[in-house]
Amino acid sequence: MTPRTRRPERRTEALSRERIVQAAVELLDSTGEAGLTFRALTEHLATGPGAIYWHVKNKGELLAAATDAVVAAALAAGPAGSAGSPPDEIRAVALGLFDAIDEHPWLAPQLATQFSRSSGESVALRIMERVGQPVRALGVPASGQFTATFALVHYILGAAGQNAANRAAVRGLGPGFERDGYIDAVVTTWEALDPGDYPFIRGIAGRVRDHDDRAEFLAGVDLILAGITAVQLPAGRAGGGRP
Amino acid sequence: MTPRTRRPERRTEALSRERIVQAAVELLDSTGEAGLTFRALTEHLATGPGAIYWHVKNKGELLAAATDAVVAAALAAGPAGSAGSPPDEIRAVALGLFDAIDEHPWLAPQLATQFSRSSGESVALRIMERVGQPVRALGVPASGQFTATFALVHYILGAAGQNAANRAAVRGLGPGFERDGYIDAVVTTWEALDPGDYPFIRGIAGRVRDHDDRAEFLAGVDLILAGITAVQLPAGRAGGGRP
DNA sequence: ACCTGAACACCGTTCAAGT
DNA sequence: ACCTGAACACCGTTCAAGT
Numbered sequence: 332m333t334p335r336t337r338r339p340e341r342r343t344e345a346l347s348r349e350r351i352v353q354a355a356v357e358l359l360d361s362t363g364e365a366g367l368t369f370r371a372l373t374e375h376l377a378t379g380p381g382a383i384y385w386h387v388k389n390k391g392e393l394l395a396a397a398t399d400a401v402v403a404a405a406l407a408a409g410p411a412g413s414a415g416s417p418p419d420e421i422r423a424v425a426l427g428l429f430d431a432i433d434e435h436p437w438l439a440p441q442l443a444t445q446f447s448r449s450s451g452e453s454v455a456l457r458i459m460e461r462v463g464q465p466v467r468a469l470g471v472p473a474s475g476q477f478t479a480t481f482a483l484v485h486y487i488l489g490a491a492g493q494n495a496a497n498r499a500a501v502r503g504l505g506p507g508f509e510r511d512g513y514i515d516a517v518v519t520t521w522e523a524l525d526p527g528d529y530p531f532i533r534g535i536a537g538r539v540r541d542h543d544d545r546a547e548f549l550a551g552v553d554l555i556l557a558g559i560t561a562v563q564l565p566a567g568r569a570g571g572g573r574p
Numbered sequence: 575m576t577p578r579t580r581r582p583e584r585r586t587e588a589l590s591r592e593r594i595v596q597a598a599v600e601l602l603d604s605t606g607e608a609g610l611t612f613r614a615l616t617e618h619l620a621t622g623p624g625a626i627y628w629h630v631k632n633k634g635e636l637l638a639a640a641t642d643a644v645v646a647a648a649l650a651a652g653p654a655g656s657a658g659s660p661p662d663e664i665r666a667v668a669l670g671l672f673d674a675i676d677e678h679p680w681l682a683p684q685l686a687t688q689f690s691r692s693s694g695e696s697v698a699l700r701i702m703e704r705v706g707q708p709v710r711a712l713g714v715p716a717s718g719q720f721t722a723t724f725a726l727v728h729y730i731l732g733a734a735g736q737n738a739a740n741r742a743a744v745r746g747l748g749p750g751f752e753r754d755g756y757i758d759a760v761v762t763t764w765e766a767l768d769p770g771d772y773p774f775i776r777g778i779a780g781r782v783r784d785h786d787d788r789a790e791f792l793a794g795v796d797l798i799l800a801g802i803t804a805v806q807l808p809a810g811r812a813g814g815g816r817p
Numbered sequence: 818a819c820c821t822g823a824a825c826a827c828c829g830t831t832c833a834a835g836t
Numbered sequence: 837a838c839c840t841g842a843a844c845a846c847c848g849t850t851c852a853a854g855t
Contacts, residue, residue: 346820369848379821380849386819390848443686443732447739456767456775463774477778477785482794485732486725489686493728496690524699531706532699535720542720551725558801589839612829622840623830629838633829 346378348386348396355397356435364437367394395452398441402454405431406461417465418556424461425487425552429545432491436499439492446488458484466559475563482555490551494544514540589621591629591639598640599678607680610637641684642697648674649704660708661799667704668730668795672788675734679742682735689731701727709802718806725798733794737787757783 344350354375358367369380369390376383387393405427415423432438446455463480471479501513521529521536587593597618601610612623612633619626630636648670658666675681689698706723714722744756764772764779 368846370846379823381822381851382820384849439690440683440686443683443735444739446732447682447736456772460772460774463778467774467777473777473781476774477781478790478793478797480774481733481736481790482729482797485729485736485794489689489728489732490724492686493690493724496687529699529703531703531710531719531723534710534716535706538716538720547721547724550721551728554721554725554801554805555798556801557804558797558799561800561804562797611827613827622842624832624841625839627830 346376346382346386351376351383351386352393352396352400355393356401359397359437360435364440394441395445395454398438398445399454401431401435401438402428402442402457406457417468420465420468421462421483421556422549422552424465425483426545426549428458428487429491429494429548432488432495433498436495439488439495442488443492446484462487469559469564471559471563475559479555479559479563482558483552486551486555490548494548497544514542589619589625589629594619594626594629595636595639595643598636599644602640602680603678607683637684638688638695638697641681641688644674644678644681645671645685645697645700649700660711661796663708663711664705664726664799665792665795667708668726669788669792671701671730672734672737672791675731675738676741679738682731682738685731686735689727705730712802712807714802714806718802722798722802722806725801726795729794729798733791737791740787757785 351372354372355367358371358375362371367390369383372383373380383393387396406424408427432442442454442458445452446458459480462483463476466476466479466483497513501510518536518539521532521539524533526533594615597615598610601614601618605614610633612626615626616623626636630639649667651670675685685697685701688695689701702723705726706719709719709722709726712722740756744753761779761782764775764782767776769776
């Protein structure tokens with residue numbers, strides 16, 4: 332085996348926290364969470380571990396910074412404080428996060444963890460704020476904003492994470508197998524379950540075939556939006572359905 | 575330091591997969607996910623790593639088995655296929671998972687991962703089934719059962735995980751500080767945010783003080799139930815509010 | 818101030834060897 | 837069939853030393 336393409340022996344640009352975080356994101360994207368090691372990082376950056384520790388406190392902080400960078404970019408993608416109605420704004424943010432997690436599957440567990448430390452972690456706050464603003468604009472009274480926002484955020488992160496994992500599983504089967512092969516395998520497994528124990532799963536197994544991931548995801552968002560409208564909004568203030 | 579209480583040198587009971595999984599759960603409960611190592615397990619069980627590998631394929635399988643055991647117990651707690659109306663049944667399952675995750679905080683990331691491999695992991699299937707059955711009983715048409723069930727499940731797991739992490743953070747502050755101290759710290763952090771960037775968070779900061787975790791969690795479940803009723807149920811078939 | 822790289826403690830896993 | 841325990845490859849982190 333000849334050595335594959337490798338960074339120049341001596342790095343030209345000076346090291347910086349920003350460059351390290353960027354390298355971490357690249358590594359996470361190409362090799363997954365398990366692939367982010369200080370060894371791989373030092374090779375990628377043509378340096379030693381001590382140099383990285385000079386800019387970054389430890390691996391946890393590095394993961395948090397990588398998460399932060401990617402999510403910030405995703406949330407900034409849609410023009411901030413943009414034009415649409417509150418429901419449209421919520422759908423746009425949801426799709427932005429959905430796509431970001433789809434592109435960077437390692438984000439899902441990271442966000443779930445980050446998000447649970449609500450005290451002051453910046454990513455969690457940014458996401459809550461971005462979803463909470465349109466919830467407020469919807470007319471939800473102060474007493475219900477918390478519940479509504481968290482219901483949306485938890486659904487968004489959970490569903491997006493599952494989608495990303497599914498797609499990663501399809502890719503993991505390698506070429507030859509495509510999406511359909513994977514779906515078939517899932518359907519077969521589900522239909523082999525004991526009908527006495529799993530009536531529900533068996534009932535929906537067939538429908539998974541013509542299942543559009545993005546559409547299904549948005550249907551869930553709309554379901555929760557409908558719940559917000561039904562529970563939290565004074566009658567007459569309809570939330571606005573899809574155009 | 576004198577050696578603390580330790581298992582007898584020679585174990586009396588024979589090793590078994592069941593005993594190993596049980597020891598793993600105990601270790602996870604007492605020392606968290608990072609505390610589950612083959613070294614600690616080996617000491618706890620008075621054996622060598624090879625013995626454990628005889629019964630269990632690797633660490634991943636052990637974690638999955640531990641998750642499975644705890645969740646199965648939690649889902650079995652409420653009398654299976656119990657009496658209540660479908661919404662009550664959904665609330666009961668939700669609370670059962672909420673409590674299980676509260677007692678075993680390591681479950682949250684584990685379930686999030688497990689759940690994303692929807693193909694055939696037993697825990698994920700069990701949870702989907704347990705939530706899906708009452709969703710179906712609610713009268714949701716087949717086309718909407720998938721969306722409704724996943725919206726519920728993702729919310730339940732996400733919200734329960736966040737709750738567990740928050741409570742773990744409170745415990746982490748040690749005695750002296752209690753829940754109030756932690757909440758105060760969060761409120762202070764939130765109120766120190768730039769009002770231009772974080773109008774929403776600052777708006778709800780005060781309300782976190784008299785926030786009942788369980789009630790808030792159930793309010794989210796009810797919100798989604800209301801959405802299901804509004805979107806999926808033919809008019810006239812109301813979902814049934816709280817008694 | 819910023820970087821080097823050897824060294825440390827610890828981890829999951831394997832495997833020849835025992836009973 | 838079931839268990840032992842030394843050994844292996846690898847990991848995050850530290851730190852004396854250099855510039």
